[in-house]
Amino acid sequence: MGDQHTRPAGAADHLRLVQEVVWLWVQMQSRLQEHFAALAAEHSLSAIQAKILIQLDRNGPVTMRALAAQLQYDPSNLTSVIDRLEALGAVERHPDARDRRVKRIVLTATGDKLRAAFWQRLTSDAGPLGALGAEELTQLRSLLQLALADQGEETGSRPRSQV
Secondary structure, three states: OHHHHHOHHHHHHHHHHHHHHHHHHHHHHHHHHHHHHHHHHHOOOOHHHHHHHHHOOOOOOEEHHHHHHHHOOOHHHHHHHHHHHHHOOOEEEEEOOOOOOOEEEEEOHHHHHHHHHHHHHHHOOOHHHOOOOHHHHHHHHHHHHHHHHHOOOOOOOOOOOOO
């Protein structure tokens, strides 16, 4: 089987298969993002606001820069999103003890409740993956873990930010 990758025809077939899988993955990612945004909207949140709430650590503050890096979001755009979350009472900004120019974001009790409600809704609705059975989901999880491990990514079966 491994010899197929060394022959030109086998390599071309493999590349076509990779292209098809990437195309399907992009379609699924789009559906998952739409689903996530719809569930966020049920809680009067934008998708990025929901992502921020999920990322925030209940055990301590995080800098705006670190949060932007976690989210792969431009720090300058993050300010207005944090402003809206602060207006909802979900987060607070605290100046850093060593550098007052640095702001640390803290999840409030209100934010923690909002995050828990959103997380409960998100994890109780199978969304676009709902048509798959347990065996198929187990296979998909294993394949994703394998693909991520090959790229040096963490492959835990639970999200880091699980509430």
